[in-house]
Amino acid sequence: MEKLVKTELLNELFETYKDLFTEKQIEYFKYYYELDYSYQEIGEMFNVSRNAIFDSLKKVEDSLYMYEEKLKIVEKRNLRKEYLDCYLKTNDKVYLDKLKGMDE
Template identity: 45%
Template structure:
C-alpha cells in the first residue's frame, strides 16, 4: 500500500474534522471509498479539475495541521514509549518471584492497557 495513502488516512483521523464539508466528502470518496477523480466528478457534478484541486487543498491542510500541531508525531512517540514500558514489565515479571512485586507490575500493566492516546 502506498505510504502516502496511509499517511493521508492517519492525518484525516486526527484532523479531518477541520476540513470543509466539501473537502471532507471528496477526501473520503477518494481515500476511503476508492473512487477515481472522474467518478467523484460525476457523483458531485463538478469538474475533474475541481475535484483534484479540492483534494490537493485538503491534503495540504492536513499536512499543515500536523506540521503546526504534531499530534500524529506525539501519538506515535507516546505509543512507542508505552510499548517499551510494557516490554520492560513483561521482562521484569519473568525475573521476579516476589508476589507483591508481581502484583504491582500487573497493576501497572493494567493501567497501561487503559491509556487511550
C-alpha cells in the same frame, strides 16, 4: 513517497484533523482515499469537474501536512504509543519518564 505509505499517512492525519474541513472536502477525501474512487467518478457524483476534485483534494492534502507540521498531534500520539509499548515490553521506567516529559 510510495503511494500506499502516503495514503496511510493521509488517512491517519485526516482522522485527526477532519473536523477542520468542509463537508464537501470530507466527502471528496473519503471517496478518493478510503473508497478508491477516481477524480472523474467523484466529479460525476457531485456534478463538478474532475479538476475541481483534484484541486480540492490537493488543498486538503496540503492543509493536513501543514496542520501536522505545526501541531504535531499525530507524531506525539505515535511517540507516546511507542514509549508505552516499550515500557510494557521491558518494564524499563526510562520510558515512563519519557512519557511524563512529553507533557511539559
